[in-house]
Amino acid sequence: MALDLSTPEESRLSIGVFSGGLVVAGERSGVGKTTITLALLAALAQKSPRVQSFKVGPDYIDPMFHHRATGRPCYNLDPILTSETYVQQCFAHRCQGADFALVEGVMGLFDGASGLSDVASTAHIARLLNLPVLLVVDCSRLSRSVLAIIHGYQTLDPQVRLAGVVLNRVGSDRHLELLTQALKSAGLPILGVLRRQDAIALPDRHLGLVPTAELPQLPDILVRLAHLGHTCFDWDALTPLLKTSTPPNPADPWVCPYPSIHPRTPRPRIAIAQDPAFSFYYPDNLALLTALGADLIPWSPLRDEHPPVADGLYFGGGFPEMFAAELAANQGLRSTLKTLIHQGLPVYAECGGLMYLATTLVDLDDNPWPMVGVLPTNVRMTGRLTLGYRHALTEQNSLLLQAGQTLWGHEFHRSETETLPPLPLYRLKRYEATRPHITEGWSNHRVHASYLHLHWGGCPEVAQALIAVCGQYRRDSGG
Template identity: 75%
Template sequence: MNNAIDGAISAGGLVIAGERSGVGKTTVTLALLAALAQKSPRVQSFKVGPDYIDPMFHQRATGRPCYNLDPILTSETYVQQCFAHRCRDAEFALVEGVMGLFDGASGLSDVASTAHIARLLNLPVLLVVDCGRLSRSVLAIIHGYRTLDPRVHIAGVVLNRVGSDRHLDLLTDALSSIDIPILGVLRRQDAISLPDRHLGLVPTAELPHLPEILDRLAHLGHTCFNWAALTPLLQTPHPPAPTSPHTPPPPRPHAPTPPRTTAPKIAIAQDPAFSFYYPDNLDILTTLGAELVSWSPLTDKRLPADIDGLYFGGGFPEMFAAELAANQGLLTQIKTALQQGLPAYAECGGLMYLATTLVDLNEKSWPMVGLLPNAVRMGKRLTLGYRQATTQQPSPFLSQGQCLWGHEFHRSQLDTPPARPLYQLKRYGAAQPHATEGWSLHRVHASYLHLHWGDRPEVAQALVAACTRYAQSARPKVAPFQR
């Protein structure tokens, strides 16, 4: 991968980076976004890496989808295209980094790190430093970050968890010798905690008090930062008149829209149990002509009427297993529809939902859809990381021998592996495969692997084509939708 691009630092946006994980990067990002959103309806945010949950908070703060910038799941070119395309109608642009500034997908390079993205986009960096146990040593940390890679321009720092005026004086005196702008100061008492659990932050749909939290964050944003210096960094160059924020994804000339005579209707499972979707994926489906219908496996008693496909994203079905299991009529209807040939794409939480049984964190078993002939059990071991996946057999949306990149992030395991697994998996940077996983049966693709279709639109194209064929067939009609 090419880790740099030529040219001067652009004034078209700002990257928020941490000197390591846990320094308050997300708090700073949300404080800035919430404050900016009170000034402008055209604040566009991005998140480095494959994370789903931080972007949910971004969207609640700005009212616009947050887009992931991940050169492994997509490509360097797509990262650049996505940023430019989504900023076309934006007044301000902000990118939240991942982990520490130079922490990449492996310890061997900074590929897929925040620094990598900053170089690709030619954007300046605002470095967040946890000063809770520091005084003069802050100088060594910031000096090191500024000089490690001269291609990365650190425009200023945010001093977080400052204990007192005296503490701030010590930090300021130490940094005076390297002439680094201090663009924000957050005190220890300013800390705003967001609840978390076994896979990170609790998603926004489960936080009824989130509007009050965002108001507090906006207050921090207005009062704790040097806006005279930050505003020029955040502004996009010559923003045009506002248009719809739901613009289509960047064009991919190698994947033309297939001819069609019927617009397929794809039902998207969207509720607190299933909420992990890349906005690009949904936008691509729409661009390819699909009609997307949102529904809830938690509360809806039947599938939407006359649908031609299902898309189950990831999420936290284990936290809502009792409610999902109690919706027996829906579980039966889904299983029957899938066995009769309704196309479906399921990732992670979606795979768990299609299993026979879900064993939750309290070791209690709950019946699920029952399409996949095995149980899924929550455990303590976290399976995490980028995976190069090679298809071992064709699925409804992938051909045999196809190679693509995805990401795993789960604490559950199937009790028995598939007899004919869909994927052979290899960890990022590894020489040899380490595991197999995934199901392909009927017209259902089910896997733990999360895919971003930005640079692989052929997956979405195949899904839309399968749903179009189903729409044109003499399919069994789904009963009318009831709530």
């Protein structure tokens, strides 16, 4: 069950003893913590193939870069979408057998989900995991004032242990000398110094960084980041902090604590849309489906002329608006999908998946493109960003949920449907709001479609229900 965050007071769990690892935090957003994290990961990956990374919060795109740097999935640590216990278990489990562990924070160190407390902040995660913090400071407009910043971060919460500081965007040797002199009295080691890196820029657009699948230059960028990693950090001090020595534990009960299908039952086949248009998936979600007994089949709505033979479809979020012309041009696939869905093929769709199932998608240039057409609404890109955690109350029985169920999710989109569903799937309430503010989500045919992103670590019943309906579809169809 997900953590009850109806009040801003953080529930206090006993802090476990973990096997090592380091949290990279920023003193605020935009200080370069993702660049620092990738430089460290890229350098570590040249030393070991067993570098495990994590990302605080619900973000999908930063973990893609981690994955490309290390070759291993990056796991999200989010106590709102899951729970404090799940965060601890996930970290401990995924570190088994790893040589190094690194957690990238979110926003500023103490910036939480509400802005009024540090719940779901990087500091919250550091306390839960009892890990030291490497603080990244943007020094581009600082000299002696850096001491005041560091002093504040050292003293605000004694439970958050700062291991050292990285000085980023240092302008010159003289600038570095001033910063070093200022920090002498802080008693905090400088563990990294990076000059301004105009040559290493990760492109972004309306929802953040451009995903890795669209960056052919990324291998070259990672090589340059690895060089920075090797040359700009104090590895003698960092390596002991990053090391983790937990051996694999085959008996770990967290691998799948939920009932799976009977071993004699045919495994349901779930087709996962995975291409540049649909790439927002939490690795834990896919791992849970596999652990519960599903066979996952990756495929591409952009490139494939036919969907794979499957007992259910899973459309994650992504950027269908950037590939609307290509998705529309794959007319045969859209027609086949519409027929299969009308015939009862189960479908789970989040955000970008909802957009693809709509009748028309109006892109950023106001061009309309035909989509699959199983949801009786058009979707239009807007200039307004919808962002934040949502507490969802299920309004009606759907493919996967019963009316009255509650769960936590996250919205992150710049589009909206032009028509509201006559019987909405959810009634949503913003984090720490007192009243629901919107209804949304569609439940047509055997389709569960919503803008809400879910991490199934907090609602495993959704994954279990998806396995069940796909298994029933397989049995009914004689597969």
